[in-house]
Amino acid sequence: MPYTLIDHTADIGMRVSGATLEALFRDAALGLCDILGAGTTRAALSVPVRSRGIDRDDLLVRWLQDILFLVEVRGFRVTAVEVAGVAETEADGMLRGEFSAAPLTAEVKAVTYHGLTIERIDNGFAATIILDT
Amino acid sequence: MSTLHTRRLDPFRIEIVRTPPMRTTGLVYANQAIERTLGDENVLHQVANVAALPGIIGPSMAMPDIHWGYGFPIGGVAAFSVEDGIISPGGVGYDINCGICCILTGMRLADVRGRLDKLLTALYNHVPAGVGSSNPKLAATGREFRKVLEKGAGWAVKKGYVPPSDLEAHEDEGCIEGADPDAVSGKAVERGQPQLGTLGSGNHFLELDVVDLVSDRTTAEGFGLFEDQVVVQVHTGSRGLGHQICDDHVHAMVAAAARHGISLPDRQLACAPVRSAEGREYFGAMACAANFAFANRELIVFLIRSAFEQVFGGSFERLGMRLLFDCCHNIAKLERVVWEGAVIQACVHRKGATRALPPGDARLPGRFRETGQPVLVPGDMGRVSYILSGEPGAAETFFSACHGAGRLLSRHEAKKRARGRQILEELRRKDIRAMAASRATLAEEIPEAYKDVSDVVDTVTGAGIAKAVARLRPVAMVKG
Numbered sequence: 335m336p337y338t339l340i341d342h343t344a345d346i347g348m349r350v351s352g353a354t355l356e357a358l359f360r361d362a363a364l365g366l367c368d369i370l371g372a373g374t375t376r377a378a379l380s381v382p383v384r385s386r387g388i389d390r391d392d393l394l395v396r397w398l399q400d401i402l403f404l405v406e407v408r409g410f411r412v413t414a415v416e417v418a419g420v421a422e423t424e425a426d427g428m429l430r431g432e433f434s435a436a437p438l439t440a441e442v443k444a445v446t447y448h449g450l451t452i453e454r455i456d457n458g459f460a461a462t463i464i465l466d467t
Numbered sequence: 468m469s470t471l472h473t474r475r476l477d478p479f480r481i482e483i484v485r486t487p488p489m490r491t492t493g494l495v496y497a498n499q500a501i502e503r504t505l506g507d508e509n510v511l512h513q514v515a516n517v518a519a520l521p522g523i524i525g526p527s528m529a530m531p532d533i534h535w536g537y538g539f540p541i542g543g544v545a546a547f548s549v550e551d552g553i554i555s556p557g558g559v560g561y562d563i564n565c566g567i568c569c570i571l572t573g574m575r576l577a578d579v580r581g582r583l584d585k586l587l588t589a590l591y592n593h594v595p596a597g598v599g600s601s602n603p604k605l606a607a608t609g610r611e612f613r614k615v616l617e618k619g620a621g622w623a624v625k626k627g628y629v630p631p632s633d634l635e636a637h638e639d640e641g642c643i644e645g646a647d648p649d650a651v652s653g654k655a656v657e658r659g660q661p662q663l664g665t666l667g668s669g670n671h672f673l674e675l676d677v678v679d680l681v682s683d684r685t686t687a688e689g690f691g692l693f694e695d696q697v698v699v700q701v702h703t704g705s706r707g708l709g710h711q712i713c714d715d716h717v718h719a720m721v722a723a724a725a726r727h728g729i730s731l732p733d734r735q736l737a738c739a740p741v742r743s744a745e746g747r748e749y750f751g752a753m754a755c756a757a758n759f760a761f762a763n764r765e766l767i768v769f770l771i772r773s774a775f776e777q778v779f780g781g782s783f784e785r786l787g788m789r790l791l792f793d794c795c796h797n798i799a800k801l802e803r804v805v806w807e808g809a810v811i812q813a814c815v816h817r818k819g820a821t822r823a824l825p826p827g828d829a830r831l832p833g834r835f836r837e838t839g840q841p842v843l844v845p846g847d848m849g850r851v852s853y854i855l856s857g858e859p860g861a862a863e864t865f866f867s868a869c870h871g872a873g874r875l876l877s878r879h880e881a882k883k884r885a886r887g888r889q890i891l892e893e894l895r896r897k898d899i900r901a902m903a904a905s906r907a908t909l910a911e912e913i914p915e916a917y918k919d920v921s922d923v924v925d926t927v928t929g930a931g932i933a934k935a936v937a938r939l940r941p942v943a944m945v946k947g
Contacts, residue, residue, distance in 0.1 A: 342877055391734070392718070406658070443562060444561045446735050
């Protein structure tokens, strides 16, 4: 998967990187869905995700939180994430997959701001995100 | 990150010396054994960060079950002046009014042992548990759901699920005043409404215990506890409703903090003045989630009583099933506190901490006036739990005590250590039965993932915050 798990006593953290911000946001979304056990192989539907934040850090939290809601509450299961664009305070993308009653394998209460970083690295961007589980 | 200066004050207290930008000292309750579990400085920095927030009264405190959280530490207690202090959703946490209750029974272990497997299966079938669990049979929608948010445990009484006498056995009679359903977002309602009457997953549990040691006979009798008695503990909270309310308001307060000129060393500490529009709106929504959690635990008590009735026959009253107490772990409450001789109206944040009132406190219902408040301290699933009672020394913690054992290992590390092991069989060898909706939960909750709760209890009793009344040994459990 396009992320690595990092240790946090109460919670789960993930480290994600991408050549562009769009790739970073896509892989963070895929990482979240993998932790939740929200994968599927069917791409029957597309659901748009448009998130707004007060800055880039906030935007990443809002983006993942919006996807968490679609998965946990609306029952969307994901086979692919497409990110059309990430600006400073706006992200637009699409989840491909299907609605399903298949149970998730993990509960994520929220995507937190704690320890959140988005940084430039040599070949793109990297982020650290802590989930409250 | 700067290095913190700490000094041991006595065998049960460690001070974090005040250095800028801290507005006050930090105070960590820890004996030598607990001190060894504090690990690196992350968790102490979280105590220090809270000490830097505006309007804090007294020290930024941490109970001995402290562990690294997000923003505020888990096990943290902090009071902020209503006049010039803050309220913080992160200081309560995502699982608003996650809490615990204990149901007494009139049965001894020998009365239950022959039907233990049948009872455990009945409990597992009666109480929905696991990730995303819902309970259509107990659903409350529309105006009925608003009543849950406004009335809390009182709603469950009014609907006839539980008797009115249960209310006396609740912190604040199972209802936080000031609940404002209009402050709860549609997303929060959509996320939480189907989950009323469910246990959830993670560290939430339902556990059958036997009283294996009574250490204060008079108080135990006052509580209705006796040796070899079977009791039931339930640990759960406000489910998806609380998760979403916290997220909605942390997000709102990230922007609000800047508007109010509050500097945040960690955005998860996002906060606003108690009296600001954002602060009042959060309090109204948080109280709704707290009341949902009170009602949720009462519905689970109803389901547990039904399971006992099915297995043993007769009514739950005849089986001696009475609620001992129900208390909040994650909450912000408006309380009058005394600090340096002054009485101050404060917003007391307890994130992974329990209120602990001593004998004689006017806030206690009549049945606990002489004994003090029961303080329920669950341990891990393989060792023991404790029932304590509040002591006068709790005045220094604004009447707060520990809430459990406190995590020692991350969930990831616990799973690694559980790999290849038969956890159910390990428990069975200790004469403990367990059923779980998920193997992953069992792996995350292995006993060594937690501190030894006896060290936690030794610290709070040594510090004079509470006294030990009884020790419980687990017999059977349902995990999410």
